[in-house]
Amino acid sequence: MEERTEIADLGEFGLIEYLTKNFEIQNASTVLGVGDDAAVIDHFGKQTVITTDLLLEGVHFDLMYTPLKHLGYKSVMVNLSDIYAMNATPTQITVSIGISNRISVEALNEFYEGIYAACEKHGVDLIGGDTSTSQKGFIISVTAIGEVTPDKFVKRSTAQNGDLICVSGDLGAAFLGLTIMEREKKIYLENPKIQPDLEGESYIVGRLLKPEARKEIIEFFEKNEIVPTSMMDVSDGVSSEVLHLCKQSNLGCRIYEEKLPISDESRRAAYKFGLDPTVCALNGGEDYELIFTLKQEDYDKITFNEDISVIGYMTEMEAGSKILTKGGNEFPITAQGWNAFTK
Amino acid sequence: MEERTEIADLGEFGLIEYLTKNFEIQNASTVLGVGDDAAVIDHFGKQTVITTDLLLEGVHFDLMYTPLKHLGYKSVMVNLSDIYAMNATPTQITVSIGISNRISVEALNEFYEGIYAACEKHGVDLIGGDTSTSQKGFIISVTAIGEVTPDKFVKRSTAQNGDLICVSGDLGAAFLGLTIMEREKKIYLENPKIQPDLEGESYIVGRLLKPEARKEIIEFFEKNEIVPTSMMDVSDGVSSEVLHLCKQSNLGCRIYEEKLPISDESRRAAYKFGLDPTVCALNGGEDYELIFTLKQEDYDKITFNEDISVIGYMTEMEAGSKILTKGGNEFPITAQGWNAFTK
Numbered sequence: 001m002e003e004r005t006e007i008a009d010l011g012e013f014g015l016i017e018y019l020t021k022n023f024e025i026q027n028a029s030t031v032l033g034v035g036d037d038a039a040v041i042d043h044f045g046k047q048t049v050i051t052t053d054l055l056l057e058g059v060h061f062d063l064m065y066t067p068l069k070h071l072g073y074k075s076v077m078v079n080l081s082d083i084y085a086m087n088a089t090p091t092q093i094t095v096s097i098g099i100s101n102r103i104s105v106e107a108l109n110e111f112y113e114g115i116y117a118a119c120e121k122h123g124v125d126l127i128g129g130d131t132s133t134s135q136k137g138f139i140i141s142v143t144a145i146g147e148v149t150p151d152k153f154v155k156r157s158t159a160q161n162g163d164l165i166c167v168s169g170d171l172g173a174a175f176l177g178l179t180i181m182e183r184e185k186k187i188y189l190e191n192p193k194i195q196p197d198l199e200g201e202s203y204i205v206g207r208l209l210k211p212e213a214r215k216e217i218i219e220f221f222e223k224n225e226i227v228p229t230s231m232m233d234v235s236d237g238v239s240s241e242v243l244h245l246c247k248q249s250n251l252g253c254r255i256y257e258e259k260l261p262i263s264d265e266s267r268r269a270a271y272k273f274g275l276d277p278t279v280c281a282l283n284g285g286e287d288y289e290l291i292f293t294l295k296q297e298d299y300d301k302i303t304f305n306e307d308i309s310v311i312g313y314m315t316e317m318e319a320g321s322k323i324l325t326k327g328g329n330e331f332p333i334t335a336q337g338w339n340a341f342t343k
Numbered sequence: 344m345e346e347r348t349e350i351a352d353l354g355e356f357g358l359i360e361y362l363t364k365n366f367e368i369q370n371a372s373t374v375l376g377v378g379d380d381a382a383v384i385d386h387f388g389k390q391t392v393i394t395t396d397l398l399l400e401g402v403h404f405d406l407m408y409t410p411l412k413h414l415g416y417k418s419v420m421v422n423l424s425d426i427y428a429m430n431a432t433p434t435q436i437t438v439s440i441g442i443s444n445r446i447s448v449e450a451l452n453e454f455y456e457g458i459y460a461a462c463e464k465h466g467v468d469l470i471g472g473d474t475s476t477s478q479k480g481f482i483i484s485v486t487a488i489g490e491v492t493p494d495k496f497v498k499r500s501t502a503q504n505g506d507l508i509c510v511s512g513d514l515g516a517a518f519l520g521l522t523i524m525e526r527e528k529k530i531y532l533e534n535p536k537i538q539p540d541l542e543g544e545s546y547i548v549g550r551l552l553k554p555e556a557r558k559e560i561i562e563f564f565e566k567n568e569i570v571p572t573s574m575m576d577v578s579d580g581v582s583s584e585v586l587h588l589c590k591q592s593n594l595g596c597r598i599y600e601e602k603l604p605i606s607d608e609s610r611r612a613a614y615k616f617g618l619d620p621t622v623c624a625l626n627g628g629e630d631y632e633l634i635f636t637l638k639q640e641d642y643d644k645i646t647f648n649e650d651i652s653v654i655g656y657m658t659e660m661e662a663g664s665k666i667l668t669k670g671g672n673e674f675p676i677t678a679q680g681w682n683a684f685t686k
Contacts, residue, residue, distance in 0.1 A: 031390060032498065035591070037428035037575050038394035038489070040496050047374060048391055051381035052471060052486055054439045058478040085380035096397040096484055128395060134480075135401040141439055141484035143395055146381070153383050155375065232380050248378075 005105035007133075015131050018105070019112050023119070023126045027091045029147065030125045039127035041092055046147040051082035057137035064188075065181045068107055070209040071140075072114025078235065079144035080122055080213035081288045085233040086155075087218060088148035090122055096130040098139030122215060152227070154292070157248035159230035163293035165245075165253060165312040166228075166302065168217045170261040171238055172277065175284025176269040177201070177208030183273075203265040211288040217307070224301050228292035238311075239282040240335035241291050243321055245314075249293075252319040255312035255333065258326050282323070282333075348448035350476075358474050361448070362455050366462070366469050370434045372490065373468045382470035384435055389490040394425035400480035408524045411450055413552040414483075415457025421578065422487035423465055423556035424631045428576040429498075430561060431491035433465055439473040441482030465558060495570070497635070500591035502573035506636035508588075508596060508655040509571075509645065511560045513604040514581055515620060518627020519612040520544070520551030526616075546608040554631040560650070567644050571635035581654075582625040583678035584634050586664055588657075592636075595662040598655035598676065601669050625666070625676075 010018055020034045032040040041048070055075050057063060063071075076093060083090040095115060099108070119126055124144070184196040198205055214233075221227065230249055234241050238260075246253050260281045270277040293314055294302065302308045321333045353361055363377045375383040384391070398418050400406060406414075419436060426433040438458060442451070462469055467487070527539040541548055557576075564570065573592055577584050581603075589596050603624045613620040636657055637645065645651045664676045 032496070036499050037425040038392045038431070038487075040429070040491070041391045041393065042493065043386065043391060044493075045387065048384045048386060048488075049381045050384065050435075050437065050471065050486075050488065052437045052439050052473055052484070054441055054473045054475050054482070054484060056441050056475055056477055056482070059441075059476055082380040086383070088381070092393075094393065094395045094486065096395050098397055098399050098402075098482070128393065130395055130397045132397050132399055133402055134399055136479040137477075139397070139399070139441070139482055141395070141397060143393075143437065143486040144381075145391075145393065148383070150385065150387075153375070156379050 003106055007099065007101070007103070007105060010105060016129070019108060020126060023116065025125050026123050027125050029091055030127055033125060033127045039092070039094070041127070041145065043147045047150050047153065049083055049086050049088040049146040049148055049153060050143065051079055052141065052143040053079050053082070055140040057139070062185070063138065064185055066209060068110040069114035072111040073118045073210055075140050075142050076115055076118035076124070077211050077213045077288060079142045080124065081233040081235070083144050083146035084213055084215060084218045085231055085290060086146070086148065086153045087221065087228065087231060088146040088153055089218070090124050090144050090146040092125045092127045092145040093119065094128040094143045095126060096141040098132045098134030100134050100136060100138070103138065122213065154228050154231040156230055156232050156245055159245050159249035159251055159293040159314050160295070161251055161314055161316055162296060163229050163314045164296060164299060164310050165242065165255065165291065165293055165314060166308050166310050167234065167238060167261060167289055167291045168214050168308055169287070169289040170263045170266065171234070171287050171289065172270070172280035172284040173204045173207035173263055173266045174211065174286035175280050176266050176273070177204040177206070179273055180205065180269065181208065201265070201269060203263065204269050208286065211286065213288060214290050217290050220305060226294070226298055226301050228294055231290060231292035234287045234289045234291050236285045237283040238291060239333045243333060243335050245291070245293065246321050249314070250317050252315040252317050253312055253321045254315060255323045257323055259309060259311040261309040346449055350442065350444070350446070350448060353448060359472070362451060363469060366459065368468050369466050370468050372434055373470055376468060376470045382435070382437070384470070384488065386490045390493050390496065392426055392429045392431040392489040392491055392496060393486065394422055395484065395486040396422050396425070398483040400482070405528070406481065407528055409552060411453040412457035415454040416461045416553055418483050418485050419458055419461035419467070420554050420556045420631060422485045423467065424576040424578070426487050426489035427556055427558060427561045428574055428633060429489070429491065429496045430564065430571065430574060431489040431496055432561070433467050433487050433489040435468045435470045435488040436462065437471040437486045438469060439484040441475045441477030443477050443479060443481070446481065465556065497571050497574040499573055499575050499588055502588050502592035502594055502636040502657050503638070504594055504657055504659055505639060506572050506657045507639060507642060507653050508585065508598065508634065508636055508657060509651050509653050510577065510581060510604060510632055510634045511557050511650055512630070512632040513606045513609065514577070514630050514632065515605055515613070515623035515627040516547045516550035516609045517554065517629035518623050519609050519616070520547040520549070522616055523548065523612065524551065544608070544612060546606060547612050551629065554629065556631060557633050560633050563648060569637070569641055569644050571637055574633060574635035577630045577632045577634050579628045580626040581634060582676045586676060586678050588634070588636065589664050592657070593660050595658040595660050596655055596664045597658060598666045600666055602652060602654040604652040
């Protein structure tokens with residue numbers, strides 16, 4: 001029988017101590033970590049970047065098909081992604097959790113293993129947090145802190161007319177991963193004896209369950225002396241994000257359908273489900289890639305990087321925000337991204 | 344009829360924009376606030392202090408008797424209290440919320456009015472956050488950031504044998520405020536026609552619903568060149584906190600019952616409910632006062648401050664942690680503080 005320790009056996013302070021005892025400080029800027037009223041960090045000579053995200057069971061994740069270790073990893077990644085999107089380096093995180101008595105200490109251990117793996121991979125310290133019971137569902141709130149050389153951070157509002165629009169990696173896979181997991185869940189609920197059929201879908205499922213914040217893109221920028229004119233991460237779908245860049249920079253844009261990077265696995269999965277791969281790439285969320293704009297003269301610096309695609313360019317606001325299809329048609333881009341407040 | 348706007352009418356980005364549009368930046372260190380992937384702060388030459396707290400409906404607050412404006416105010420205060428407890432000055436906060444469709448935009452407005460009032464009073468900037476739907480209950484996650492002169496922060500683990508143990512303000516009132524609100528709630532649920540009887544209880548109810556983080560104590564320290572040897576805030580009850588100081592400093596302590604600061608209003612309320620005022624002061628939570636230790640030679644510096652009480656002193660660990668009663672008896676101190684994980 002699986003071991004099960006009740007949270008109440010440890011108590012709140014015991015729990016924090018238990019969960020964080022194996023974390024070793026990696027950053028010199030971490031002066032004081034877990035175990036006091038607050039943590040202390042020293043970014044002397046750097047600017048501090050800070051972001052926070054709430055992940056709620058039943059809204060952002062489904063524990064029926066989300067392993068807790070993956071969930072811990074992803075909770076960190078979605079925040080680190082925001083730090084990288086500022087052209088900054090993440091250094092510390094805090095993690096707060098609200099847990100129902102459905103969750104055992106062993107389950108929480110798995111969750112923290114994922115957090116630990118994410119921290120280790122990205123050189124980040126866990127420096128604090130809060131734990132509480134919740135009346136319903138698993139509640140996760142992560143805050144990430146990073147550092148950036150003064151005034152080298154990249155905003156959303158500073159794209160220029162004529163700039164190239166680029167994205168890292170490929171788009172739409174996480175949405176297709178979600179589609180397949182939701183289908184398998186439905187089949188399982190109708191007939192628990194049927195084993196899930198995820199044959200050949202590991203790429204898209206992995207993109208959903210274990211996204212990776214794009215550290216190497218920021219490192220590539222630094223190495224090649226590239227400073228994007230604007231940047232954000234792709235969490236709600238690229239059409240929604242490109243409209244943010246346009247709105248905040250007071251510009252329009254043209255996106256080429258044929259330039260959208262879509263993996264073979266995603267195309268195959270899309271056709272299997274009767275979905276248009278382009279629509280998945282434009283509107284599917286949770287890719288956690290970076291979208292950024294570059295001066296045209298920087299084009300040569302990125303051509304040899306196969307992980308970056310130029311998908312269009314910025315225009316004057318009056319020209320609108322449009323997508324040019326393979327068939328030669330022009331359509332206005334609409335944000336059909338995931339809206340957490342849809343009625 | 345009261346106006347009611349649905350959250351869905353604004354959408355996630357509209358909501359953030361709407362809720363934060365009236366916030367003006369107060370700190371020079373706030374380089375970039377709400378509206379991008381992350382905020383940017385510049386504590387050049389200072390160390391950054393960071394803390395986070397989760398407040399969950401049904402666990403930490405009851406909307407039946409908690410006005411949303413007070414709740415917003417309190418959500419900020421409980422975090423600022425942790426920053427002051429490090430001997431630091433709060434400068435920025437992020438606020439994330441998860442809301443069910445039970446909450447209208449007008450209700451959220453009230454909540455943010457309280458947040459705004461707290462920020463204004465303490466000179467703090469709101470620089471970011473996240474919003475989401477929740478399946479059940481109102482979820483609040485606040486992270487506070489502060490600054491401190493390098494290595495001037497005060498930890499819990501650095502008290503010395505013989506140091507005086509001091510607390511600010513008075514103790515137990517918030518717990519008695521909670522007791523009366525729970526009684527009134529019960530009466531109301533049994534008979535909704537009976538009006539709540541809070542006559543003469545405004546002090547203890549105010550201590551529960553609208554606590555105040557002790558900025559002036561930190562300012563007093565600075566003005567009088569006092570650096571406590573250890574410090575934390577009183578959120579779980581002073582007996583629980585004093586045991587933290589002892590454990591983390593590897594010491595014991597003696598606390599004098601007769602020295603515990605208890606307001607007349609609290610004594611009266613305690614007797615009315617048949618409770619021992621001393622027990623309320625020791626074990627009642629949510630006072631958000633500061634408990635700290637001082638070198639004996641600093642005693643003269645605090646005698647003229649009526650808002651600070653010396654309640655005991657630190658001893659060697661072997662002497663244990665004990666309370667000396669008015670009757671001359673000695674009992675071990677036990678942490679009966681509020682445990683969020685009690686079965």
